[in-house]
């Protein structure tokens with residue numbers, strides 16, 4: 001039986017450190033690498049990142065949107081990169097932010113979380129804003145496949161507060177409610193559960209939220225969005241040991257040179273390790 005995502009993630013974080021490198025082939029990045037904004041440029045960009053980082057970084061987060069915009073040939077690049085990263089021992093969190101009514105959610109889950117799917121990933125980002133219960137088919141299939149989910153709880157963008165900090169009739173915010181659902185999913189799991197939250201590294205002190213969900217906290221926002229590794233202990237407090245900090249543009253911008261990409265990832269990995277160790 002495949003060990004759970006939470007188990008595999010904890011081992012990967014212990015061995016390689018917690019850094020997650022995002023693979024976001026923005027048109028502007030393709031341009032800065034001297035590549036055309038076409039399928040050949042997408043391939044070169046993506047496979048260069050894989051070549052540079054697959055053997056050393058714990059977690060990768062391909063941003064599906066940047067592949068989808070090239071249609072079926074873009075998806076083929078995403079499939080190959082996902083398989084190659086996983087074969088090299090990296091964990092892939094597919095950032096597709098899926099969310100729909102339960103019956104459709106089941107199909108999204110099959111696309112990314114069924115073991116024999118061409119896009120099978122170690123974990124998937126999902127949106128709970130059709131109601132947390134609508135995610136049940138994804139929760140169930142993730143458990144069956146040894147995969148995980150990252151649920152959008154407190155996102156890194158300023159606009160997110162309008163929804164996520166809205167207060168319910170019971171006095172809790174929507175974001176806090178999502179965190180509480182995740183703590184329930186992960187109850188009793190060791191070394192940690194497989195159901196994580198997305199919590200932005202840009203958000204400042206979050207001590208008014210209970211981040212102790214016994215699961216991973218995927219933290220985008222470092223680099224291009226202005227957060228730094230040093231912000232992590234301030235934002236996450238004691239939960240910092242479960243944080244998987246994501247950096248996309250600030251690493252990718254160092255390319256296309258393979259050693260420059262490796263150096264950029266190492267700089268962030270070292271900075272994060274030092275900040276987390278306190």
Ligand SMILES: O=c1ccn([C@@H]2O[C@H](COP(=O)(O)O)[C@@H](O)[C@H]2O)c(=O)[nH]1
Pocket residue numbers: 022024063095154155156157198199200220221222223224225246247248249250
């Ligand atoms: O709250 C969120 C959720 C997801 N993201 C995604 O993370 C990366 C961030 O990229 P950077 O270049 O490091 O800013 C990107 O794929 C977002 O879609 C997020 O930023 N915030």
